[in-house]
Amino acid sequence: MLLSPKYRFLFVHIAKTGGTSVRAALEGLRWRDPWYWSMFLCSRLSHLSGHRIATKLPRHAKAIAAQEMLPKEVFDGLFKFAFVRNPWDLQVSSFHHIRRERPQYLGGHTEFEPFLRWKLDPERPYQYHVDTSIELQSDYLIDLHGAVIVDFIGRYERLHEDFALACERIGIPALALPHARKATDRSKDYRGYYTDATAELVARHFAADIALLGYRFEPD
Structure with a gap:
């Protein structure tokens, strides 16, 4: 999961759906975010406490975790997106x-x-x-009542096109996706x-x- 208060987006990272490439492409935005260093410090404090102070959302946290942990007005104001893949x-x-x-x-x-x-x-x-x-990919996208709580669901099968749409929704120029963890054994x-x-x-x-x-x- 990747949260940017400045750019007001929340990326929900479902494993094996191209999320590592998406995170790598968005990583540079964190350096421009005035909240970055306070978030980094909280992350380190969370790590040192064994993550007992709940200041860090795990890499593969579900959207509902952010909904529960963030103030409602903050969560509602974020552009929330994820990528999914043919099961x-x-x-x-x-x-x-x-x-x-x-x-x-x-x-x-x-x-x-x-x-x-x-x-x-x-x-x-x-x-x-x-x-x-x-795990079900859909569980990463819904609340306890089964309602979808993300704003955009991209597809691994059209990763580059859908990531460009996500960048547009965020309000930034389309970013290039690196080929992170590209499979070579299929x-x-x-x-x-x-x-x-x-x-x-x-x-x-x-x-x-x-x-x-x-x-x-x-x-x-």
């Missing part, structure tokens, strides 16, 4: 990320299909500890990783995302 594609990206950078979290499953079945098994304990992509389209059964497994687990965001296994 089937996101799971393939997550698998390669874990296999490349955190292989100890594979649970002994080095191929996509057995890993996915193990990861989404409701009987498996400590599910969150695999990675955040097991050799085929995400659909090639799935059988009918595993595609349906993702459809069931992420049904709320599919309903809210309109994604399909076969894109239009």
Whole structure:
């Protein structure tokens, strides 16, 4: 999550949706924000306290966390945005990320299909500890009543175009997106990783995302 009081925006960072590139592009704005150093100091104090004083919103905090922690007039005055990704594609990206950078979290499953079945098994304990992509993307965008509380939902599939729209809404020139964490270990389209059964497994687990965001296994 990235908050800018000066430019009055809140970026809700959902993992594996291009958010690292978005954060990198927006990072330069922080140096121009007169609130930056006080926010930096509070962040350091939060770190030293073990984050017990609640002055830092986590990198992948949900929008509702900011809604609860910020004064209503401040939260309502922010341009709040996030990026989302096709759930089937996101799971393939997550698998390669874990296999490349955190292989100890594979649970002994080095191929996509057995890993996915193990990861989404409701009987498996400590599910969150695999990675955040097991969570619903829609949960990052809604309040306790299920209402969407962000102003703009961009798509990973049109990241550059939608980020330019977000910059326009913020009121800044369109910023270039760096290719942060660009994947190099995927050799085929995400659909090639799935059988009918595993595609349906993702459809069931992420049904709320599919309903809210309109994604399909076969894109239009």
